[in-house]
Amino acid sequence: MKRSLSNTALVKYIYCDDICLEADSVLLTLYAAKKYLVPHLARACVEYLETSITARNAFIDAQAELALSSEGFTEIDFSTLETILNRETLNAKEASIFHATLDWAKMECSRRNIEPTPDNQRKILGKAIFLLRIPTMTIEEFANGPAQSGLLSLQETTDIFLYYTARNKPILSFPTKKRLGLKVQICHRFQSSAYRNNQWRYRGRCDSIQFTVDRRIFIVGFGLYGSSNASADYKVKMELKKMGKVLAEDHTKFFSDGSSNTFRVYFQHPIQVEAETFYTASVVLDGNELSFFGQDGLNEVTVDKVTFNFHVSSDSTNGTNVHGGQIPELLFYGA
Structure with missing residues (x-):
């Protein structure tokens, strides 16, 4: 259904020069606009996300797992990514948020025509990496994800493992408090x-x-x-x-x-x-x-x-x- 809505928005723009965007399909519309080289519609999608996501956006929060794994997520700009990572009400596992951010960083490397190495991904993310609440993952999620991604320094990886297991826990640069998510x-x-x-x-x-x-x-x-x-x-x-x-x-x-x-x-x-x-x-x-x-x-x-x-x-x-x-x-x- 959401894919058909995104295609409808694309066709409507191409044939009628009319932009009609909805919160629950804007990421897929953005993906379609980039795929079919419709830059004005793509810019409109980014602007829509920037304005709507700063307010309370129920689709991004409630269906965060779907939004993060959608084809359009890797097409958002950096400021929109930061806004999403800042959200206290994001209703998703932190491991899912991490992997979506990793996918975005790889795509951004491609857009900049640089190798998608862990070092380049880290440089692209900059301080936004510290919006990821990595210590709130389970130790298994951390060990199988961030710890092996190459995105973290050896010291950061060691400190997070100690945070899970040691009585005297180190002070971390990453947030240690879970996102609140949405109240049922x-x-x-x-x-x-x-x-x-x-x-x-x-x-x-x-x-x-x-x-x-x-x-x-x-x-x-x-x-x-x-x-x-x-x-x-x-x-x-x-x-x-x-x-x-x-x-x-x-x-x-x-x-x-x-x-x-x-x-x-x-x-x-x-x-x-x-x-x-x-x-x-x-x-x-x-x-x-x-x-x-x-x-x-x-x-x-x-x-x-x-x-x-x-x-x-x-x-x-x-x-x-x-x-x-x-x-x-x-x-x-x-x-």
Whole structure:
């Protein structure tokens, strides 16, 4: 979808001389503009990134892993790279941020017609390398990434290894505090849960609910009910659809401790959800048949200025609806 949006922006500019950019596709549009030698559109993409990314940019933050691995990331300019690396709310593993920065530095060497040696990459990055929070990686990520990249000096590599393992830790030039990322917000759609004589049963059927929101958000996962008898393990197939089209599907597991608490399951990547559009959240659970279920469901729920409206889904074959059943929570990032 994002690739088609970037191609649309390119074609629209070529034939209509009209620049129309969107936050969630601008990196791919930049890549396409560079690939097909459309310099004015490429400059417009860079300017768009410079102005929008300094403010709160939900796409860059919420879908950081996708943005960092996109084809357009290596085409951004140095000041935009610095701005991204400075972001406290960047929602990505530091190892992913490091490797994306390394890819950018290699591409910048190519643009400058110099050999992409570690020394040249380090010179190009300059002080921006110290925006990477390398010590917040796991020791395995560090050992298999930065420590072998050639980008760090022997002293820096030694000091970081000592930081992981020594009681008296050295003072580092790299930030040692993890990025905050984005706070997961929770939409609770039931006012209570039931159990004992009225247990919910899983028979490999689909529990599903349809919803709309009044502003853009990013769905990151669902909260689910577990066993009402005793502790149990569950396998989950989770899905998010937009007007019948599957946007994301993941298979995961969770452990239920036998309480009425909800248990969170997450998609691999956050999924962008647009305002005033019908989406369907679905799960198929495999595990202990008897579970808690929600009741006294709400048609409308507002969480931090985002209003959710819930509707019956025709995909639901296990009884879940607006008023009762499964999927008590939608987990999301605000935009």
